[in-house]
Amino acid sequence: MIIGIDMGHPLRGGGTGAVGIRKETDCNREVGKKVIAKLQAAGHTVINCTTDYAETQAQGLKDRIKLANAQHLDLFVSIHFNSGGGHGTEVFTWSGKEFKEAKEVLNSICSLGYRNRGIKNGSNLCVIRHSKAKAMLIECSFIDSSEDMNRYNSEDLASAIAKGIVGQALSTSTIKATKPNSKDKYTVDYCLEFQKWYNNITQTKAPLREDNIYGSATEKALQTIANIIREF
Ligand SMILES: [Zn+2]
Missing domain, CATH: 3.40.630.40 (Zn-dependent exopeptidases)
Structure with a gap:
């Protein structure tokens, strides 16, 4: 900062x-x-x-x-x-x-x-x-x-x-996505969804770990996508 x-x-x-x-x-x-x-x-x-x-x-x-x-x-x-x-x-x-x-x-x-x-x-x-x-x-x-x-x-x-x-x-780098409550079928793993989507769309050689944890790698990936969107 x-x-x-x-x-x-x-x-x-x-x-x-x-x-x-x-x-x-x-x-x-x-x-x-x-x-x-x-x-x-x-x-x-x-x-x-x-x-x-x-x-x-x-x-x-x-x-x-x-x-x-x-x-x-x-x-x-x-x-x-x-x-x-x-x-x-x-x-x-x-x-x-x-x-x-x-x-x-x-x-x-x-x-x-x-x-x-x-x-x-x-x-x-x-x-x-x-x-x-x-x-x-x-x-x-x-x-x-x-x-x-x-x-x-x-x-x-x-x-x-x-x-x-x-x-x-x-x-920001230590926020952990909440694990879904198994009793709540409507809970969505937003973080996991993003990790899967990112790995799929970028076909990167260094994929994100699909663990639903919002760590520094996931944060960086999210920022990269945000920057690309901004440039459009
Ligand atoms: Zn004063």
Whole structure:
């Protein structure tokens, strides 16, 4: 995956983020740098969309979006901490769309003990509205909540976020097709059907194993067919 990571607000200038028990900019970077390292270690390409200085808040947002939109990203992630009373974790997406990475990041962080505040409509947030790629803004927890700040651990949060982001990418090659229930005669082995069809139509010397398991070879074959169809 190619993932854009925006570590929230600039350090200096306009729009430097919230200050509570801790400074948001410090936490954004502490967590963000670890997320980047973890994603890179897992073999993903990370585009750092963070800027350290902005003349104004609006300029800072513009700069970060420009970095994000300068290339194709599979996912754009903006990391923040909340403030203003309350506690817990929330994730903003376009129209509050509950796409897989957003749900997994939220659940993964909340499994650390933070209150689940849900996936919310972030269509009015600049980075969500202007990102060409699928985007999410994570409010990890509240910078002014003693409960949240007592729980704060940048390593745990970074692991939770990285796991949530790559969860989908890892699972695509490990999804196993459900074995049909023998009692249900209407169950169809879609995966097996495809494997048989592919082997038949391509007459390949390296046929797919007809095992009804959606592994990496079957996935690759499916993508090959999808590409051929697309070219038509
Ligand atoms: Zn923020």
